[in-house]
Amino acid sequence: QQPVQSPQAVILREGEDAVINCSSSKALYSVHWYRQKHGEAPVFLMILLKGGEQKGHEKISASFNEKKQQSSLYLTASQLSYSGTYFCGTARSNDYKLSFGAGTTVTVRA
């Protein structure tokens, strides 16, 4: 079952902030965040683990609410290079499946 992402799309001006949300109906072991540019493969940003550990990008932050099975990705002081489609991927501890959401398209304008 795919996690649910919101919003579907967001348009920002350089310097503005945005939040992308990801939720699951199942108990999660880890939440992964990736960014994809047009015509390219997804690129890893960050992993959040059950228990609070985070691994990944220093300039992008995220949170993981284990009680609600929700994660949020925070784009702060956005730059033109932040444009792309952001995907969250979720994994549970009792299987080895990594499922992705439908994505959030971020457009940053000068």
Add this chain to the structure above:
Amino acid sequence: DAGITQSPRYKITETGRQVTLMCHQTWSHSYMFWYRQDLGHGLRLIYYSAAADITDKGEVPDGYVVSRSKTENFPLTLESATRSQTSVYFCASIPGRTGFDTEAFFGQGTRLTVV
């Protein structure tokens, strides 16, 4: 070269034909995945594998077959291609040594067109 590679990068095939997309990784990662990407649907999991000879269905497995006789290879076969299978296909792998607490590595994708 080390990494995860997909072949071919582009493929045009006719309806009803069988076509196989290849995925090869050089790291001996345990877990491998096949996704299809369509506008509005994001990355949808087709099949996944925990090790050689261990595979399982994902969210959209109908019309696809996989095998994994060797750890490094995970081919995806469309048994009888249909136009609805026109998509971009991504293969990915995860080391699996400590569970899903490391990043997934993606291949460069295969753009398949069924005419």
